[in-house]
Amino acid sequence: MHTPNVDEELVAVATEVARTRCRGDNHTMAAAARATDGRIVTGVNAYHFTGGPCAELVVVGTAAAQGAYDLRTIVAVGDRARGVVPPCGRCRVALLDYFPALKVVVPTPAGLRAVPVADLLPHTYVWADHQPDTPS
Numbered sequence: 001m002h003t004p005n006v007d008e009e010l011v012a013v014a015t016e017v018a019r020t021r022c023r024g025d026n027h028t029m030a031a032a033a034r035a036t037d038g039r040i041v042t043g044v045n046a047y048h049f050t051g052g053p054c055a056e057l058v059v060v061g062t063a064a065a066q067g068a069y070d071l072r073t074i075v076a077v078g079d080r081a082r083g084v085v086p087p088c089g090r091c092r093v094a095l096l097d098y099f100p101a102l103k104v105v106v107p108t109p110a111g112l113r114a115v116p117v118a119d120l121l122p123h124t125y126v127w128a129d130h131q132p133d134t135p136s
Contacts, residue, residue, distance in 0.1 A: 013042060018079045029045040036070045039068055087120070
């Protein structure tokens, strides 16, 4: 069950990428994000024992490479039909720093919900709020 605020197309795209592109132990998660202009950007994690990037962070870089600098919603889906997976702590912090207004699709007991990224890190330090004002 999904709540009305969930971008079903985004979940379907991430699910399809996880099903068709995640293979073996190096790529086990897929992510999809919708930019404010409506485009969907996808990516998969690049696991490595030295700490490769999660799928969400790959999407952030891919979006920038495609000129999509403002993301509206993101979702991550595990391979082998694991479904929607909430972002790890590192991704939560990075997503909040890059896109403070971002919605993140997460699983809840009541079904999928799109929640503000700030709700995933209550009482957190927000990098953008603590930068010196730049003189004009």
